[in-house]
Amino acid sequence: MSEFKKIGLEENLVLAVEKMGFETPSEVQSKTVPILLEKDTDLVALAQTGTGKTAAFGLPMIQKIDVNSKTTQGLILSPTRELCLQITNEIKQYGQFYKGLNVTAIYGGASITDQARSVKRGAQIIVATPGRMKDMIKRKLVDISQIKYSVLDEADEMLNMGFYEDITDILSFTPDEKNTWLFSATMPREVSSIAKKFMNNPIEITVGTKNVGSDQVSHEYYLVKSSDRYVALKRLVDANPHIFSVIFCRTKRDTQKVAEKLIEDGYNAGALHGDLSQGQRDLVMKSFRNKQIQFLVATDVAARGIDVDNITHVINYQLPDEIETYTHRSGRTGRAGKTGISLVIISKSELRKIGHIQKKIKKEFTKKDIPSSEEICKVQLFTLANKVNETEVNNNIDEYIEDINNLFKKTKKADLIKKFFSVEFNRYFDYYKKSKNLNIEGGNQHSYSDFSDSDDSSSARFFINVGQKDGYDWMSLKDFLKDVLELGRDDVFKVDVKESFSFFNTEEEHKDKILAFFTDFKQNGRFVNVEESKDIKRNSGKGRSNRGGDRRGGGGGGFRKSSSNRGFNRSNSRSSDGNSSSRRSSSRETEGNSSSRRSSSRESEGNSSSRRSSPRESDGNSSSRRSKSFNPDSFSRPRRNRRD
Numbered sequence: 001m002s003e004f005k006k007i008g009l010e011e012n013l014v015l016a017v018e019k020m021g022f023e024t025p026s027e028v029q030s031k032t033v034p035i036l037l038e039k040d041t042d043l044v045a046l047a048q049t050g051t052g053k054t055a056a057f058g059l060p061m062i063q064k065i066d067v068n069s070k071t072t073q074g075l076i077l078s079p080t081r082e083l084c085l086q087i088t089n090e091i092k093q094y095g096q097f098y099k100g101l102n103v104t105a106i107y108g109g110a111s112i113t114d115q116a117r118s119v120k121r122g123a124q125i126i127v128a129t130p131g132r133m134k135d136m137i138k139r140k141l142v143d144i145s146q147i148k149y150s151v152l153d154e155a156d157e158m159l160n161m162g163f164y165e166d167i168t169d170i171l172s173f174t175p176d177e178k179n180t181w182l183f184s185a186t187m188p189r190e191v192s193s194i195a196k197k198f199m200n201n202p203i204e205i206t207v208g209t210k211n212v213g214s215d216q217v218s219h220e221y222y223l224v225k226s227s228d229r230y231v232a233l234k235r236l237v238d239a240n241p242h243i244f245s246v247i248f249c250r251t252k253r254d255t256q257k258v259a260e261k262l263i264e265d266g267y268n269a270g271a272l273h274g275d276l277s278q279g280q281r282d283l284v285m286k287s288f289r290n291k292q293i294q295f296l297v298a299t300d301v302a303a304r305g306i307d308v309d310n311i312t313h314v315i316n317y318q319l320p321d322e323i324e325t326y327t328h329r330s331g332r333t334g335r336a337g338k339t340g341i342s343l344v345i346i347s348k349s350e351l352r353k354i355g356h357i358q359k360k361i362k363k364e365f366t367k368k369d370i371p372s373s374e375e376i377c378k379v380q381l382f383t384l385a386n387k388v389n390e391t392e393v394n395n396n397i398d399e400y401i402e403d404i405n406n407l408f409k410k411t412k413k414a415d416l417i418k419k420f421f422s423v424e425f426n427r428y429f430d431y432y433k434k435s436k437n438l439n440i441e442g443g444n445q446h447s448y449s450d451f452s453d454s455d456d457s458s459s460a461r462f463f464i465n466v467g468q469k470d471g472y473d474w475m476s477l478k479d480f481l482k483d484v485l486e487l488g489r490d491d492v493f494k495v496d497v498k499e500s501f502s503f504f505n506t507e508e509e510h511k512d513k514i515l516a517f518f519t520d521f522k523q524n525g526r527f528v529n530v531e532e533s534k535d536i537k538r539n540s541g542k543g544r545s546n547r548g549g550d551r552r553g554g555g556g557g558g559f560r561k562s563s564s565n566r567g568f569n570r571s572n573s574r575s576s577d578g579n580s581s582s583r584r585s586s587s588r589e590t591e592g593n594s595s596s597r598r599s600s601s602r603e604s605e606g607n608s609s610s611r612r613s614s615p616r617e618s619d620g621n622s623s624s625r626r627s628k629s630f631n632p633d634s635f636s637r638p639r640r641n642r643r644d
Contacts, residue, residue, distance in 0.1 A: 008037040010063050012097040017055070020093055026052035028207045029059070035203060036060035036181070042202035044182045044195050048331050051207060053183045057151050058091045061125065064149065067100045070122025075144055075174070076151040077130055077167065079158045080304045081107040081278060082285060087153065088127045101125075106142070108132045109278030116141040130158065130166035137173055144174050155184040156191050156324060157304050164194070171198055185331060186324040216334030217314075219365045221344040221354050223440045225507070226488040230261060232345050232370050232438050233317060237267065237295070238428065239371040241383040245313040246306075246332050247297045250320065258317060259297040269295040272302045300325050306332065316344040319353055323360045330361075348440060348507070349459070349493040369439045373432030377425060384424045459494075460511040461533040464518075467500045477502055485510070485517060503533060 003024040004014045025033065028047040036043065037060050047053055057076070065073040076091075078084045088105040095101040104118040106128035112135070119126065119142050126133075126142065136142045150171065152158065158167065171180075180199050184191055195202060224232045237243060249255040252273040259271035270284040270293040281302070287293040289308055296303070300320055311333045320326050333340025344365075346354065358365050371379075408416055466472055472480075474495040481492045481504060494505040506514060511532065518530035 007033045009033065009059060013059055013063060013094060016094050016096050017059075019096075022055075026055075028052055028205070029056045031205045031207065032056040033060055035205070037063060040179050042180050042182075042199040043205065044184075044199070044202045045205040045207075046184055046187055047205075047207035048185050048327070053153070054087050054090045055094065057153070057181050057183060058087070058094050061149050061151070062091065062095045062098065062101070065124050067095075067098050067124060069124065070102075071146050072119070072123055072126055072142065072144055073147055074125040074149045074151070075133075075147050075170075076125065076127045076153060077133065077158065077170065078127065078153045079129065079161055079163065080301060081109055081129060082281065082302070082306055083154065083304055084127050084129050086307060091125060091127070103127065106132050106136060107278075109281075112136065112139075112141070130163040130170060133170055134166050137170065144170075147174050148178055150174060150178055150180045152180070152182045152184075152194070154304060155182050155194065156186045157301075157328070159190040159194065160322070160324075161301060164190075167194070168197075186327055216338065217330050217340045217342050217363075219330070219342050219344070219358075219361075219363050220368045221346055221365050222368055222370050223346060223348065223351065224370060224438045225440065225509075226347040226349075226491050228438045229317065229345055229347075229488075230258065233258070233315065234262075234265065235370050235376060235438065236315065236343060236345075237262075238376045239379055240313065241380060243294065243313050244291065244311055245295055245315050246303060246308075246311060246329075247295055247315040247317050248303070248320070248329050249297060249299060250318045252299055254318065255297050255299050255302075259295075262295055262297070267295060268293050269297055272296055272298040274299065274302055276302075300329065303332070304328070307335075308332075309335070310338070311335070312340060314340065314342045316342065319344060319346065319350055323357055326357050327361055347488075347491075349491070349505070370437075372437070373429075373435045376432060377428045380428050381421060381425050384421060388420075459505045460508050460514075461494070461503060461505050462514060463501060463503055463529075463531045463533045465501050465529045467498045467502050469500055472497055472502065474502075477504070485514060 002014050002018065004017050004022070005011075007025055007030060009017075028045060028051045032043065032045050033056060035041065036057070045053065045056060047056075061074045061076075076087060078087055084105050084107045088103055091103050092101075095103065102118070102121060102123045103125045104115065104123035104127070106115050106119070106126055108129060108131055112132070115132075116136065116139075119136075126144070128136075133142070137144070152167065158164075180202075182191070182195055182199065182202070222232060222236070233247070237245075247258065247269075249258055252275050255273045256271045256275075259269045262269035270287060272281060272284050276284070284293070284296070285306070288296045296308075297317075298306075314329055314333045316326070316329060320329065330340075330342035333342065344354065354365050411419070464477075466477070474497050477497055478492050478495045481487070481495075485492075487506065487510065491506055491510060492504055494503070496503045514530060515532065518528060521528045521530075
């Protein structure tokens with residue numbers, strides 16, 4: 001008897017899954033499917049990505065609905081367009097032997113008219129993103145008042161993306177007696193709350209341990225200067241010739257920039273983010289699945305739920321805001337019983353985050369060195385040698401052999417081999433012959449195991465006479481400093497905002513630049529004073545974690561949970577430390593002189609130098625326009641845009 005038949009599936013479903021090449025159910029399927037087929041119940045299933053969650057809810061839903069009815073009976077909500085389409089295609093494959101089954105995808109970026117027409121024809125199962133589904137309900141283009149089964153897939157991410165209200169509104173149009181099945185890779189508090197709100201005594205299924213990383217994935221981190229991040233990425237790529245990878249960035253801008261720089265440097269790469277049209281995203285994903293693209297550079301939202309076979313590496317070009325997001329990222333590799341590697345490129349200011357992740361996912365990180373130029377050249381040389389050795393001879397070349405032999409008639413065998421391999425070897429040797437050592441000493445496992453502030457000795461701490469009364473919180477002050485000083489996202493950390501003054505840290509190498517910049521920085525007649533704080537330990541920002549932390553990667557206080565964004569409220573009262581103007585000898589008008597110090601060239605996405613020249617690190621280091629005037633409103637972080 002088929003293993004799938006043993007868990008209660010009908011013959012049509014057994015035939016479908018076997019035709020698709022599956023022989024045995026995964027653990028989450030074995031635990032979930034029998035329960036859902038046996039009884040009508042609410043269910044919470046926690047399992048890592050790549051474990052077969054779509055089949056775990058898709059197979060029982062197909063078996064339990066009435067395909068002879070045109071009424072919508074099943075609703076599946078997913079966070080992104082890509083995942084929505086992926087789920088739809090999978091369920092269609094599972095139901096390929098059910099005549100009359102109509103599964104419709106509803107998502108933003110495509111014709112709402114076509115989607116409404118498909119629903120009207122009779123869609124027993126709708127797979128939708130929350131935003132577009134809510135829109136269609138509002139327009140009365142769908143009727144979900146008679147559904148029997150609702151699924152919240154990747155529930156943690158939907159909540160993280162701000163879909164809570166949309167989900168609440170959508171489910172309010174569904175009957176109370178339906179069954180709700182919630183599937184997620186992690187179980188943060190928000191998911192627990194939604195389970196309590198929308199579900200009645202749900203059965204909980206856990207595969208593995210909550211929020212724990214896959215055993216099939218090994219975790220490595222590489223410690224470099226923030227300015228060397230892209231160069232480090234290139235070395236890691238060159239040191240792994242057979243790599244097939246997803247590279248994660250935090251922002252759409254960084255994603256596009258890294259992808260374009262990789263392309264300019266001769267790599268097959270593509271960007272995937274929310275600013276692309278649906279057609280562009282589909283084209284990129286098709287190329288990646290067909291391995292026409294070797295590197296998919298993506299944001300977390302765009303890559304959510306993407307299931308691509310044989311991904312060898314996940315590269316964290318920048319660490320995510322939440323630990324749960326790292327779990328999702330690393331889950332893109334090491335699927336279907338195969339092993340994978342999750343690489344993290346970090347600066348010293350982010351080192352403590354590795355400790356937090358390690359503690360949460362209960363997996364050990366290994367500190368590795370960025371490969372040297374010699375190592376890369378050796379790897380590339382032997383890769384070519386193996387490729388030549390394994391290449392099957394095409395006999396059509398015989399007609400050219402005589403001419404080729406004549407060309408090398410006077411060349412010795414040893415010299416011929418050297419010439420042949422030098423064609424590839426010289427390219428890497430010439431590029432890397434003057435390359436520097438990118439590795440930073442220290443940063444072993446013990447340095448972050450207790451999660452203490454790391455490497456204070458290598459950083460400089462500064463006092464600045466602006467604070468909460470000027471409208472700043474730690475996020476807006478960090479963004480302001482990063483932008484006006486043209487520093488990377490991770491170069492400003494341990495930001496601690498007080499009532500009338502603040503503290504922040506940078507690497508020691510930036511100290512002279514910062515002090516020089518704020519020599520006569522002035523706003524509305526008031527000098528903004530920045531001085532080095534000698535007592536680092538006393539002023540290291542041990543207040544609330546959300547102040548001393550780093551929402552986007554500074555490493556001061558761990559990962560983001562929640563934040564507020566204060567606007568700029570100019571106070572007439574001077575800071576308690578605002579008497580610094582008496583120490584200033586002369587002041588130049590801010591706006592009039594900023595251009596002499598700051599480039600005003602427009603930001604160019606991916607403006608790397610010539611191919612194979614050492615590109616300048618561009619991890620958020622550039623800005624469209626620099627000014628020495630300060631205003632937190634100008635640099636405050638907007639809420640993350642929601643994308644269907």
